[in-house]
Amino acid sequence: MATDLAKSFERDPFSAPETVPLLPSDQVKSLNPTDRVVVHFGYWLLALISLIILAVILDWCFRGMPALDPRQSDMKTALETAKSIGDMQWERTSKLFDLLILKALLPAFSTVLGYLIGKKVGSES
Numbered sequence: 001m002a003t004d005l006a007k008s009f010e011r012d013p014f015s016a017p018e019t020v021p022l023l024p025s026d027q028v029k030s031l032n033p034t035d036r037v038v039v040h041f042g043y044w045l046l047a048l049i050s051l052i053i054l055a056v057i058l059d060w061c062f063r064g065m066p067a068l069d070p071r072q073s074d075m076k077t078a079l080e081t082a083k084s085i086g087d088m089q090w091e092r093t094s095k096l097f098d099l100l101i102l103k104a105l106l107p108a109f110s111t112v113l114g115y116l117i118g119k120k121v122g123s124e125s
Contacts, residue, residue: 060093
């Protein structure tokens with residue numbers, strides 16, 4: 001197979017083959033229905049985790065620091081107020097991340113990965 005790939009690049013170095021098999025065809029096994037469902041569930045969980053992380057980061061970025069009120073005579077009070085509002089926003093974001101990702105979705109994703117890895121190790125021995 002490697003020689004066929006090398007020969008195709010010798011003819012035209014800028015054309016890639018249609019498909020490059022990762023494993024020989026006799027080593028590829030199809031998944032049983034349960035494993036297929038678990039793999040798809042893992043993909044969807046990973047996508048959901050990624051989207052939630054992106055949403056939490058965007059929420060935190062677009063809230064930003066509150067603007068200082070120029071009408072306040074005491075600048076120290078204005079800065080303390082702005083800092084406390086910023087801290088409240090950060091606390092909200094970190095609690096949201098902790099609740100959604102660390103306590104809800106990551107344990108489910110770890111369970112799916114543990115099942116797949118355990119199934120693979122169990123079938124090899």
